[in-house]
Amino acid sequence: MTGDDQNASARPVQMRSFEGGAVTGVKAGGTHGPAFSYSAPKSMPMPVLIAVPHAGRSYPGESLADMRDPGLGQLRLEDRHIDQVGIRTAKATGTGLLVAHAPRAMLDLNRAEDDIDWGMITGSAAKDVAIKPAPNAPNRRARSGLGLVPRRLPGFGEIWRSKLSAEELHRRINHIHRPYHAFLSQELKRIRDAWGAALLIDLHSMPPLRRQSGEDAAPRIVIGDRFGASCSGALISRTFRYLDEQGCPAAHNRPYSGGYVLDRHASPSRGVHAIQVEVCRSAYLDKFLSEPSHGLTPLAQMLAGLVRELGAETAHLGSSGHLAQAAE
DSSP: OOHHHHHHHHSOOOEEEEEESOEEOTTTOOEEEOSEEEEEESSOSSSEEEEEOSOOOOOOHHHHHHBSSHHHHHHHHSOTTHHHHHHHHHHHHTOEEEEEOSOTTTOOTTSOTTOOOGGGEESOHHHHOSSOOOSSOOOHHHHHTOSSSOOEETTTEEOBSSOEEHHHHHHHIIIIIHHHHHHHHHHHHHHHHHHSOEEEEEEEEEOOOOOOTTOSSOOSEEEEOTTTTSSOHHHHHHHHHHHHHTTOOEEESSSOOOOHHHHHHOBGGGTEEEEEEEEEGGGTBOTTSSSBOTTHHHHHHHHHHHHHHHHHHHHHHHHTTHHHHHHO
16 A cells, blocks of 8 residues: 555545534424434545435423323334444445434424315414315324324323424424425435436334244345336346345335335436335344444444445446436
8 A cells, every 4th residue: 555545545535414404392482402313424425425314312291291101102113223234334434414303293304285184273274284184084103103203002002292383393394394305305415416326225213023824934124116116127126136145034025115205306317216224123233223233333234334345236227328318
């Protein structure tokens, strides 16, 4: 290694950092902290962005006080500490990393703005909120209690002691949902313009799955691509080949195919690809599925290998004229 090479390797990586949106108190209205943060090397080695929308733990005191069982509600709603996996994976690979700090309990970033259970909202929605009740019945997620603002959990019941005001709903949409998705769209476009293609890895965690008939083991990872709509088949093929080589049981689109994030941001014909990665919580959390375990580091190392594989494939897609061909 030459002297110049040694100096280059010792030189710290220059980073781009950004904080956006705001988590505000329900009653006081004061800012509790940013809704999300982003970091990426100024010179990215691959066209990949990892996003973690469901691990936020920045709870205003009023929100915790209004939860019927704060401890259990947080444990069930959060993708518990999957942001720590994302941080280690991003550091190892040099990808961009977008982490939501706003809790899913306050607003679910993987739901559309109009996916609202209006039975939990008080006040004049038509006057106070830009989002109006849909003329048809709310969709299945809102009816099940897991809409834009979660209302109830299976086997648990109502999450909140009281209803949410239309004004507060509007504030959360404007301060959390819209800034997060506007930034994500802008950054994916920036990466795509630089590389010819971009890949969003939307990182989540899931409760342990049961082994189904015909399976050797229950899936530890579920890859969602909206049944082929959100990314190139070459990326999916490379994903499952890698996971098989690692001996990691994996499933495709079942029971999780991805949600609003993929629907909104993925556009393979325009060079923006996206997959949802669901990781079994028992792979990196303790037996209570509450705190990180010794499995977190090896999991992040395995995912880093996957990211490198997919980063190389995405760069190849961007440089091989796929975007130009699709546009034609």
